Amino acid sequence: MSKHRTWIAVATVSVLAMIGTACSSDNGNGDSGSFEGVSLTGAGATFPDPIYEQWFRDFRSVEPGAKINYQAIGSGGGVEQFTAQTVDFGASDAPLQTDEISALPGQAAEIPTVLGGVVVAYDVPGLKTGLKLDGKTTAEIFLGAVTKWNAPEIAAQNPGVTLPSTPIAVVHRSDESGTTFVFTSWLASQSPEWQQKVGADKAVQWPTGIGGDGNDGVAAGISQTSGSVGYLSYDFAVTSNLGTAQIKREDGTYVAPSIESISRAGGILTFPIGPETNILNSVAPGAYPIASTTYLLIYENQTDPNKGQTLVDLAYWALTKGQDMVQQLNYSPLPEKIRTQALNLLSTVQHQGSTIQPSPAVKG
Numbered sequence: 001m002s003k004h005r006t007w008i009a010v011a012t013v014s015v016l017a018m019i020g021t022a023c024s025s026d027n028g029n030g031d032s033g034s035f036e037g038v039s040l041t042g043a044g045a046t047f048p049d050p051i052y053e054q055w056f057r058d059f060r061s062v063e064p065g066a067k068i069n070y071q072a073i074g075s076g077g078g079v080e081q082f083t084a085q086t087v088d089f090g091a092s093d094a095p096l097q098t099d100e101i102s103a104l105p106g107q108a109a110e111i112p113t114v115l116g117g118v119v120v121a122y123d124v125p126g127l128k129t130g131l132k133l134d135g136k137t138t139a140e141i142f143l144g145a146v147t148k149w150n151a152p153e154i155a156a157q158n159p160g161v162t163l164p165s166t167p168i169a170v171v172h173r174s175d176e177s178g179t180t181f182v183f184t185s186w187l188a189s190q191s192p193e194w195q196q197k198v199g200a201d202k203a204v205q206w207p208t209g210i211g212g213d214g215n216d217g218v219a220a221g222i223s224q225t226s227g228s229v230g231y232l233s234y235d236f237a238v239t240s241n242l243g244t245a246q247i248k249r250e251d252g253t254y255v256a257p258s259i260e261s262i263s264r265a266g267g268i269l270t271f272p273i274g275p276e277t278n279i280l281n282s283v284a285p286g287a288y289p290i291a292s293t294t295y296l297l298i299y300e301n302q303t304d305p306n307k308g309q310t311l312v313d314l315a316y317w318a319l320t321k322g323q324d325m326v327q328q329l330n331y332s333p334l335p336e337k338i339r340t341q342a343l344n345l346l347s348t349v350q351h352q353g354s355t356i357q358p359s360p361a362v363k364g
Contacts, residue, residue: 035359037063037310043071044078044091045178046214047116047233048294050329052091055322059314062361066310074214076176076202082108082297088307090297093178094202095277107300109349110273112293112342113318115266115332117234117257118183119290121242123222124149124229126164130256132157134248135190135289141229142170142187143194144208149227157248164227171221171230174211176202182292183231186280234262235330247289250281257288263332265291271341293334298349305351309359312349316358319343 037060049072056068073081075092082090083103095110120138122131127149133141137153140146146153150163173180185200198204210225212218215232219240222228234257237244246254255261265282279291296315302308319342323333334342349356 035063035309035313035361037066037313038306039065039067039069040088040307040310040314041069041071041086042078042089042091043073043081043087044297045075045093045294046072046216047093047179047235047292048091048114048331049215050235051114051322051326051331054325054329055314055318058322058325059317062317063310063313063359066314068314072214074173074175074202075178075181079297089311091294092297093292093294094181095273095275095295096297097275101275107348109298109300109345110295111298111315111319111345112269112273112334112338113296113315114323114326115262115279115291115293115334117262117265117288117291117332118179118186118231119234119237119257120229120245120247121219121222121232121237121240122229122245123225123242124164124166124227126162127243129243131161131243131245132248132254133245135187138245138247139187139191139194141168142172142207142209143191143197144170166227169225169228170206170209171212171218171225171228172206172209173203173214173218173231175213177214178202178292178294179215179231179233180204182278182280183290185278186290189281238330249287249289250283255286255288257290259327259330259332261286261288262291263335264288266293266332266338267335269293269338271345293338300348300350302349302351302356305356308349308351308356312346312356313359313362315346316343317362320362 052070060066078090079092079100081087147168148165150165155163181202184204188195188200212221215236218230218232219236222230222242244257246256248254264284265279265287267284268282269279281289298311319339326333347355
């Protein structure tokens with residue numbers, strides 16, 4: 001073979017090798033099915049933190065490069081950091097309010113991920129779980145108007161139950177919290193006095209009680225204070241072995257928080273998500289009245305294609321395979337109709353005007 005022909009053969013092999021390498025490598029959009037993800041940061045709600053941490057660990061088996069640092073600092077802090085763009089995604093138990101939306105530097109998708117309940121939890125000697133409470137009485141407890149466990153307002157709803165004269169010690173959140181927003185919104189729907197004096201927000205001026213940071217802080221405060229009562233997400237109440245109250249529905253029945261009763265409430269969630277969106281006081285039979293969903297906040301216009309791809313892949317995986325594990329941690333999965341609509345929201349996430357499609361690996 002001549003030197004000229006040898007050079008052509010070598011050059012041809014080299015070009016083919018380069019083409020083969022290019023075809024087998026990922027293009028940053030996951031099209032080849034080998035996208036490995038990139039690191040992300042997020043901050044926000046404490047309520048979904050246990051399931052989010054589980055999801056973030058397990059998702060790395062799909063995209064090994066997707067190391068996700070999530071700070072459970074409360075919904076208020078999460079929205080602030082998301083707005084300031086110091087994190088790649090936010091998380092909130094409450095939908096964005098009008099002033100929060102106007103402060104955002106761009107359009108954001110609010111993607112429901114999982115359902116949970118806000119429970120009235122207590123630690124009272126001699127009282128096991130299942131104490132019955134209506135909304136009016138609960139509001140009066142947190143207003144500081146009902147001060148003992150054997151008060152007539154409580155006794156009337158619990159015939160046959162021996163109630164102690166132990167003083168009631170209220171524990172509430174000290175940070176800005178979506179859990180607080182859900183709970184105070186429910187109290188406002190049940191008590192005109194609460195609506196007038198306190199209202200509903202991520203942080204309110206509590207008439208009485210001591211504060212705890214995060215759901216775990218409230219759980220610790222209740223556990224460490226005899227005769228205490230507070231509000232926290234259902235999963236934290238279960239893992240803390242606290243008593244939880246049955247809550248009176250609009251139809252007069254009392255319903256205990258459970259995976260099933262919370263899931264029933266989720267069926268009334270409507271899209272698009274807006275400031276007034278909630279699933280409180282669901283009329284579905286057997287639905288728990290103080291139920292809520294939690295949201296991932298993702299900017300629709302992603303400037304970094306690899307981060308955008310990782311965010312879409314993570315959310316897609318959480319809404320599909322991730323739903324199979326939520327009950328293990330005492331959350332309720334999204335009803336199928338809601339899950340489908342949540343998946344549709346991912347089509348709004350784009351890079352340079354093109355929708356970011358989920359990678360083949362997360363759809364396999």
